Amino acid sequence: MVVEVQAAVAKVKKYAVSESGDTVEMVERPFGGLSLVLADGQRSGRAAKRISNMVVRKVVALLAEGVRDGAAARAAHDYLRLHRRGQVSADLVILSVDLRTRTLVVSRNTRSPVLLMRGDTLIRLDEESEPVGVYTATRPVIREWPLSPPMTVLAFSDGLLDAGRRRGERVPYEEMLVRFHREDGREARVLADGLLARALALDEGRPVDDTTVLVLTVYEVEESDGVRRMQVRFPIPPV
Numbered sequence: 001m002v003v004e005v006q007a008a009v010a011k012v013k014k015y016a017v018s019e020s021g022d023t024v025e026m027v028e029r030p031f032g033g034l035s036l037v038l039a040d041g042q043r044s045g046r047a048a049k050r051i052s053n054m055v056v057r058k059v060v061a062l063l064a065e066g067v068r069d070g071a072a073a074r075a076a077h078d079y080l081r082l083h084r085r086g087q088v089s090a091d092l093v094i095l096s097v098d099l100r101t102r103t104l105v106v107s108r109n110t111r112s113p114v115l116l117m118r119g120d121t122l123i124r125l126d127e128e129s130e131p132v133g134v135y136t137a138t139r140p141v142i143r144e145w146p147l148s149p150p151m152t153v154l155a156f157s158d159g160l161l162d163a164g165r166r167r168g169e170r171v172p173y174e175e176m177l178v179r180f181h182r183e184d185g186r187e188a189r190v191l192a193d194g195l196l197a198r199a200l201a202l203d204e205g206r207p208v209d210d211t212t213v214l215v216l217t218v219y220e221v222e223e224s225d226g227v228r229r230m231q232v233r234f235p236i237p238p239v
Contacts, residue, residue, distance in 0.1 A: 002224040003149055005097050006217045007036055008188035010196040014044045014159070015206035021048025022157050022212040023056045026230075030066045032099030037063075038214050040091040040110070040157040042131075048210070055080055055090045055132060069094050069107045073140040077109065077132035089131040092140070093155045095216050102147050104218065107140040112161060115174065117152040117181040118145060122174065151218040152181040152191070159211030160195065164202030171198050188215040 013020035021041040028034050039055040041048030055076045062072040073092060080090060091110035098105055106114050106125060113126035129141045145151075154177050164170050173195055180191040192215040199211055 001220045001222060003147065004186075004219060004221055004224060005034070006186065006188040006219075007034070007095075008192040008215045009036075009212065010189075010192040011157075011212035012196065012200065012207050012210070014208065014210050015203075017045045017210075019046050019049045020210045020212075021045060021052055022159075022210045023049065023052035024212060024214060025056050025060050027060045027063050029063060029096065029098060029100075033097040035060075035063050035069070035094055035096040036214055036216065038093045038095075038155060038157065038212060040210065040212070042088045042090060042133075044210055051080070051084070051088050051090050051133075054083070055092055059092070059094065063094075063096075069096055069105050070140050070142050073107050073109055073132065074138075077138050080133035081136075084133060086134050089133040091131045091157065093214070094140075095153055095155060095214065097147065097216070097218070101144075103144050104147055104151060104153065104216075105142065105144045106153065106155075107142045109138065109140050110158075112156060112158050115154040115177055116145070117150075117177060117185075118148065119150065120182070122178060124174075147218055149218045149220045150181065150185045151216075152177065152185055152188075153216040154191070154195075155214040156195070157210060157212040159207060159209035160199055160213060162209045163199035163207070163211065165208065167202060169202050171195060171202065186217055186219050188217045191215045
């Protein structure tokens with residue numbers, strides 16, 4: 001048996017704003033594996049985008065040099081706090097498959113939970129955590145598990161939590177995660193697209209906030225062709 005990993009991102013900007021304040025990047029780890037970095041800048045639009053870009057660029061650069069996830073998150077916090085004088089914040093999540101330690105690592109500086117399905121167990125990572133950029137002693141909350149398929153990780157910006165609030169409804173993300181994991185648990189894109197579609201439906205196609213869904217799956221296959229693949233779909237708005 002061979003272990004494979006899939007990652008998928010689905011994201012939209014807040015309705016009637018020029019640009020999403022969420023930024024997501026992926027980086028290969030120098031000792032093997034990959035990391036996915038999600039930052040949600042304070043407020044929305046171009047100002048928020050500049051904040052999230054600043055945070056993600058700092059984290060990705062450090063991870064690519066072999067810096068550990070926790071240290072990279074703290075450095076991004078210090079960098080944002082220095083350059084914006086503690087006046088703006090960003091939620092930050094790092095999901096890593098570390099082949100040096102053969103572990104899955106989740107690093108959180110966000111009020112939004114991260115969910116992990118490991119086997120048949122749902123683990124909700126919702127310990128109190130502060131966004132980066134404001135308070136002096138801010139540290140990430142870090143959890144780590146051995147790579148033991150099947151595993152599904154779900155992270156998202158707070159737009160997913162806000163979806164449907166005008167109608168008194170919410171995205172049933174826990175139920176959708178559990179169902180996906182138990183029925184298939186491989187095609188990460190299926191869960192990411194499904195959750196974002198539900199959020200858009202609840203907001204009647206007008207998202208109340210920037211919304212990003214990030215899914216990572218770890219599973220076993222009988223054989224693999226050894227090819228690494230990445231696919232991106234990026235709609236270009238009309239001028």
